[in-house]
Amino acid sequence: MAPAGNAGTVRQVNENQCQHCMPLGAIIAFRGIAGAMALVHGSQGCSTYMRLTCVNHFNEPVDIASSSLNEKQTIHGGEANLKKALDNMRRVYAPSVVGVLTTCLAETMGEDLDRIIRDYRNGQETGCPDIIAVPTPSYSGSHTEGYWAATKAVIAHYARPTEPHRRINVIVPHISPADIREIQRIFTLMGLAITLIPDYSLTLDRPFAGRYQKIPAGGTRPLEIAAMPGAPLTIQFGATCPDNLSPGLWLEQEYGVPLVNLPLPVGVEAADQLLAVLEKISGHPRPESLANERGWLLDAMADAHKHNAEGRAAIYGEPELVYAITRACAENGIAPVVIASGTRTGRLAACVEPLLASLDEHPAVLEETDFAAIESAALNAGANIAIGHSGGKFFTERHGIPVVRTGFPVHDRVGGQRILSVGYAGTLVLLDRITNTLLEEKHGSYRRLRYEETNRTEIMEGA
């Protein structure tokens, strides 16, 4: 379905995109697999655009190979180019895992990837990397779906029947490297060993080392992924993840690993939900440090609640983060007046539904939408703060509405890779940013506004 228009009509045109395309999400997921590199099977531009988008957000080199298809191959097939690309990237990068991602061009050409890859592998002596193909045509979904599809494909590629062990599977949605590190820290503090996938916490946010690592160290190791079927349980932060793309559900259905599908732990309620699960499986209460973090968050919520009550937020971006931030806003008295995503999972609306009863007013919930629709809904609802990625920059430029930047991509501020918003500590950082943005607006305008309100007649007479 096309974006919902102003008058409830179905619009065909997408005006200012809120999402990117499928292979981009898959690239990020592959960045979280140890030794992996992505190869985009399509024309040269696709990989370059995705590199640019990643580089602008993560401030890290993100090298992505391309099969650089041109007119000739679109007629005769891209097999030779794909094989040549594999050869060349292996020579320069020596990846141990290659994610071959299709584009709309390759899919429309009808490339038989499985056969081509099988054929390529058979032609190699030893040392051929693991090659995992993921169909990711842009016309089939956004980068969110691409991310889930690649994560699921990697798990499906490696998973083997495994003796039961104690390491818990943790599957994260597309969040920042800083958020991944925070989730790892929480599990460590709870004394739980985990296999977290995809782990790009060090590959897309590298400490300075004086040199460029073509394939940066870090990422989930294939050996660990292979053993995921032996885990006692999977915790997946994927409340909005569609069933057909859900890696956790796949593990449950194929190997009987129980799935606990949780929302991202943003906000005290969602973080409590996670900690309750962790306390139960670890059999011991949270350590004092985490208890303190919860206490600091509650303290901040009290300190800020009256400021936050003035917030009317337009929240947009990838469904999982939008849902999490919506809950965090609601529990702090910030009215979510627009809840929007460029992706259509069908789950976002269902997830926020139970929240709506507790709200004073009904927000606009938009899925598979564009910024033209988001902007118009936000203006209709009198939004005074926007929360989401840099695509919302026009909120400020055109309407003076400040944007708290979070999600992906953040290309007009530094530090996209280390925006923290999960756990008690992360929520506190996010909440402070939101509250302070509201305060900055307040302090910047209240003198003028109070004057105008109380002197309106004089102004009108003077005019």
Place this chain on the structure above:
Amino acid sequence: METISLPQKEGACISERQNSILTAGAGRKSIHCADDSLAGSVSQRACVFCGARVVLNPVTDAVHLVHGPIGCAAYTWDIRGSLSSGSEMYRNSFSTDMKERDVVFGGEKKLAACIDEIVEKYRPPAIFVYATCVTGMIGDDIVAVCKEATRHHNTEVIPVESSGFISGNKVVGYRAAALALMRLITPKAGEHVEKTQKLNFLGEYNLSGEMWLARRYLGEMGIEINVAFTGDSTVAALKQAPGACLNLVQCTGSMHWVAQQLEKEFGTPFMDVNFFGAENTAESLRKIARFYDNPVITERTERIIERETARIRPALERYRQKLAGKRAAIYVGGAYKAVALIRQLRELGMEIVLTGTQTGKTEEYATITSLLDDGAIVVDDTNPAEIERFLIEKKVDVMAGGVKERVLAYKLGVGFVDHNHDRKECLAGFDGAVNFAREVYISTCSPVWKYLRAPTGGA
């Protein structure tokens, strides 16, 4: 004959790329270039569609509608730092957002519906409709749809045949854009554009107001810009293009062909100019004055050059003292920019040890090579592995290039100058020469490198 031997071990480069790399003053004189990128080489190039969009997007009051799946539009939304003095329409990104069923059943109907919606909502003076890989592949006839929409809506709906797969070279997209421009410019039957004494400025995209600065100089000389292609242009102004008496061409890669067409169609002569660097700017202004062959203009031109040169000299000298002897690398899109950068960095007393472009041609590389000292590396359509190797080997202090090169340079502790589409500082003209020098200085001589390059900085 010495070529660079590429080690096959750590940091290995691809042997097929050997002919795309040469060393100035050492044997082989010509470079392999202007070809499709090598599969798997991690080229820094974009695609045909990208080439077309960056050329046309600065037309401020036109709607830019990308006919294809969402990605092509999303990645190119407002990516160029072209400024406008009026309409901001060009900063929006419209997409037909093709879905699977559109690919299966064809996207022409959806395209027509999108055009209808846009016309109804905005009534733009023109809509550029860009073809992408998929629409080209499934054979959507965008020319026919645009023709019908033009007739139906009585507004210009112009097809841009920029399917990404046509070539791995952005230059092919420049041509698609050029064809679209010519379609817009060429007077319709019964229309006539009067010749004037004004000039057109081709290949000038008004990045951070650079066209406005050139316009100020020209205005002082007594010369008016008719329209720039395409920085801060409007559809109506572009239609006046045939009325110019001269076409200046700055970005040659994107606009030489258009200039040739304008000469053929309307008899307008053209000349290459370059406003990057004080010397280039002065030379360009003199060249333009010579064309007008008017003593008043010549006198004013000399006065501007003298005044501006004197004004910026102290600042440039200050930076020169800080930068003399430092080693610089250049990797940019077009060759004209590389040539200008070589000259500018030289003016600052720096040594250029690496120069490369994404889209340079054989003769342009000959110029580049002739400008460089022996031992400097020249490279076409390079990639991160090669850039890394040369930055280290050549002990580069600062690099000038685009976003993808920036993060790589920083990872190696090398300074960086943004000379890309979305730059926010004006780098053209006399003022731009100072801004450029300042940017080279603040990055090359930043205090941060002391900590990063210290033995304990990089582990």
